Amino acid sequence: MTISDERLLFSSERSGYRIYEPDILPRLQSLLATLADLDVVHASNVSTIEGRQTDIASKQRVIADLRQSHRERCLPYILEIEALRARMDAAFG
Numbered sequence: 001m002t003i004s005d006e007r008l009l010f011s012s013e014r015s016g017y018r019i020y021e022p023d024i025l026p027r028l029q030s031l032l033a034t035l036a037d038l039d040v041v042h043a044s045n046v047s048t049i050e051g052r053q054t055d056i057a058s059k060q061r062v063i064a065d066l067r068q069s070h071r072e073r074c075l076p077y078i079l080e081i082e083a084l085r086a087r088m089d090a091a092f093g
Contacts, residue, residue, distance in 0.1 A: 020088055028084055031077050038077075042070040 049062050 020091065024084055024088060028081065031081050031084075035074055035077050038070065038074055042066065 045066050046063055049059055049066065052059065
């Protein structure tokens with residue numbers, strides 16, 4: 001730890017601010033951006049299916065499949081966010 005790191009830590013402890021490990025915030029931002037991108041693609045796919053001239057039962061089946069696929073694609077990112085949260089909680093728990 002450098003002197004400036006020690007000053008920042010001491011200053012933050014006095015003022016009540018929390019300091020996380022430096023890799024947490026950029027990784028969290030990246031994961032949230034990826035999830036947002038997946039959500040946009042999913043919403044677009046659902047909108048496309050809803051706009052098709054197909055029977056309602058077929059649309060519902062395809063949309064249900066899309067939702068399941070979306071959940072499966074998002075799960076690894078959600079789990080990693082939970083792991084980051086656990087690291088943050090451990091640092092201040």
